[in-house]
Amino acid sequence: MRAGQSLSSLTSTLLTQLEGCFNDEIPDLVLGHGDTTTCFTTALSCFYHRIPFFHVEAGLRTHLLDTPFPEEFNRQSIAPLARHHFAPTETERQNLLNEGIGISSITVTGSTVHDAVDLIRTKNSPKNSLPFELPQDRKIVAVTLHRREGLHSLENTLHGIRLAAEARKDALFICPIHPNPIVQSAFRKCLVDLENVKLVQALDYASFIKLLLKTHLVLTDSGGVQEEASFLGKRTLIARTKTERDDGIKDGLASLVGVNPEHIFSSISKNLDYDSASVCFNRLEKRSTEIITDYIEKAAV
Amino acid sequence: MKKISIVIGTRPEAIKMAPVYISLRKRFGNSVKLISTGQHQELLWLCS
Structure with a gap:
């Protein structure tokens, strides 16, 4: 985003760029993450191009359309466009169900940020x-x-x-x-x-x-x-x-x-x-990235 | 092999999709592509 760029111009620029990408080659499926203007325009562009869009970190809601701005609008608008929703927890799954998203289109995965943090913690590079x-x-x-x-x-x-x-x-x-x-x-x-x-x-x-x-x-x-x-x-x-x-x-x-x-x-x-909190990791049995990858492998697209 | 594209544009997306990208590449190889929109150009390089 260039300094001072408006959301309108960012949105139209991203839509045009994505159209260029998808005209070069139509993927079988596209993944986007979260609530950014990138994710919203990707979901919309996939809808226009009839490409199944899979949403990672789906279902977060404040239920106030302009808080955070413009992210809550982005999230709410991505939901009806997505083929499948990877929700971090049961709370987000319930939010999606409340909006009429089908039960079979949602998978609870945990947060992929936990996998990202683990990648860093276990990597011993000088950059670290x-x-x-x-x-x-x-x-x-x-x-x-x-x-x-x-x-x-x-x-x-x-x-x-x-x-x-x-x-x-x-x-x-x-x-x-x-x-x-x-x-x-x-x-x-x-x-x-x-x-x-x-x-x-x-x-x-x-x-x-x-x-x-x-x-x-x-x-x-x-x-x-x-x-x-x-x-x-x-x-x-x-x-x-x-x-x-x-x-x-x-x-x-x-x-x-x-x-x-x-x-x-x-x-x-x-x-x-207070004393430093004791380190306690909330772990699911299976990594979120593994759940997502397994689902995509099985998904008929 | 399924042709899969991951689209990212900001630092948080890059961070949280990096392990997904790595995992998908392991399973599906070169048919997985990463597209960066450059929404936050000044932040994406921090993740490299």
Whole structure:
């Protein structure tokens, strides 16, 4: 997406590009993931080209069409276009059933992010290291904030982090910052002068997982990070008022803290005083990627 | 062999579809293709 590109122009560009791809060669089936404009336009283009579309991470819902924007619209619009739905958990399967999706078109798979995290954890490549040192004598708090609809509340959240950093010198706040210039400037303005806040460039995935493994606490507005952190058994504060994911919440590891500075400050401080959460992995018997691959092998298309 | 395309455009999609791509390639070989739309060009390289 080019800087300043509107959703309309992104949508039309992607549809045109996908048409070019599918005109070159018609696949037997296409897989897309989640709730992005890419996934929505792929499902729509497949529908126009009569290609079966299989949706991975299907069925997440807030049931508020513009929250998150435009992702909730994308999800709801992908569902009727998809031939098959790979739902992470029973909750998402039920959401789809409630919308009239046929029971035989849904498979519960678990989240593929667990397989992604495992790939990183078991891979011993030099890329698998952090570009900075982490002190042993401080509690590490990883901070990631970037959501589009959250930009107006970003300053509030950052203010809460500032209060926490000023009060808790026993903690070191590591903030990998999204490349979005608005996000970059908001972080600098609010936090750059604090000795126990480290503003760093966005990390590659392997490094980010390594950072998560060493953290005491995670503060994020990203559903993906919520999933990864709770899979790794980390305490997670979600700087949003609503989340469509259960990950961590039902285990008491993750909690919604909203965007009020005082509340964020007190939540960070309280959680710093808890022991590190014990690492407990929620595993299905079979890997999600294996379930998806087996299903695709059998699927008649 | 089934011709399968995986379409991704952002970093989270790349991360979460990487193990699916690897698993499908093991089973179906070269008939599995990856298409990147470049929706978030600045983030896709981080996954390489």
